[in-house]
Amino acid sequence: MIYYMATFFERGTKVTHNFYAENKELAYNLAKAKYSGELVRVEEAVIPMEDKFKEFQKSFAKNMKKKKIKPDPLISAIRQLAVMSNAGISINDALYELADATDDKDLKVILFKMADDINSGSNLSKAMNAYREQLGNLSIAMVELGEKTGNLSESLYSLANMLDEIRSNVVKFKKAMNYPRNVMVSMAIAFTVLISFVVPKFKSTFDKLGTDLPLPTRMLMAMEYGINNFAIFIIIGVIIAVFTHKYFMSDSYKYKFFIHKILLRTYLIKNVVLFATLNRFTLIFSELIKAGIPIAEALQTSVNMIDSLPLKEKLLSVRLSVEKGSALHTGLKETELFENMIIQMISAGEKGGQLDAMLGKVTDYYKMKFDAIIEGLSGAIEPIMLLIIGIMVTFLALGIFLPMWSMMEAAQGH
Secondary structure, eight states: OEEEEEEEEETTEEEEEEEEESSHHHHHHHHHHHSOSEEEEEEEOOOOHHHHHHHHHHHHHHHHHOOOOOHHHHHHHHHHHHHHHHTTOOHHHHHHHHHHHOOOHHHHHHHHHHHHHHHTTOOHHHHHHTTHHHHOHHHHHHHHHHHHHTOHHHHHHHHHHHHHHHHHHHHHHHHHHHHHHHHHHHHHHHHHHIIIIIHHHHHHHHHHHOSOOOHHHHHHHHHHHHHHHHHHHHHHHHHHHHHHHHHHHHHOHHHHHHHHHHHTTSTTHHHHHHHHHHHHHHHHHHHHHHTTOOHHHHHHHHHHTOOOHHHHHHHHHHHHHHHTTOOHHHHHHHHTOSOHHHHHHHHHHHHHTOHHHHHHHHHHHHHHHHHHHHHTHHHHHHHHHHHHHHHHHHHHHHHHHHHHHHHHHHHHHO
């Protein structure tokens, strides 16, 4: 939304009104409809600092309140809903039962409200749409599919399987990162403790030398001074940085795009992000095609489930290409994300009328690639960890022992 200022003449007096609109044309129409007097002009204006601060407060509070439903209770609820639906139990009764049974407080509230909405005459997809952020685009798309085809239980089973596969990939990545993360955190704590409590013991000795200290020692002294005198400010700064990062990741497309672009250029992480994304995309896309969804619509839903904005932007071009009449494999090839073998497989599937089967094989391929990367992740990170640990230990040793060696040389010289 853009901030506009509209200037009016009302009873011979110049009056201005400020408001938000999507573009200048809408701003002009809104000003004429909302305010009285003769409209002179409408122009973009600088948002006052007070309004900026209020907007920031609202956005920050909203972001802090955002709570996505945890995958496990959501998947469990969807599976149970599929079973109940298949057994002929009405959706609203099933939702009430699930709400009573779940231990997740946020999911309980959502299920009760959805059941109430259905009792008021709404269908399931419309009731879910009010909680799109918590339940996800995929959940709503699959329920809409089930309602259109008249086979809601099958769509819910497929949805549960897809969400379970996505959750499994996330768990695999977290497990692979546990060991290197714990080692690096432990080393960082040990390094901080050494600088805070051990280095000061040597500081008085170094001060008595009366000579220029080597660079590693001066750096060590500066770090010790900073930690012991400004620790509280460093902690506050880190907390502010974390919250600021979270805020901009939620509210700034450009910032989020920039961070995601960096991740796609970062050693090891880029492959994890790429193959996790392609695995998720092909998994959802193949299921939707198998269910009979048109290619363009299936592409839109699949792309909406992608987190990485640069990859999302590339894959959105596939839908545009298909809508213009190009073959699916042509659009995928133009993204330069897929190997030539994959393009040939999809092309063969299109020509042979077995696109859904071929997409299933592509999904299995990317799952295999992702699993292979995750399995080798810890081994690939270990040399980097050893290098970082070696640098930290060398730096600490040089900072402490170089001046002592100088003292010993000076003593021997006398």
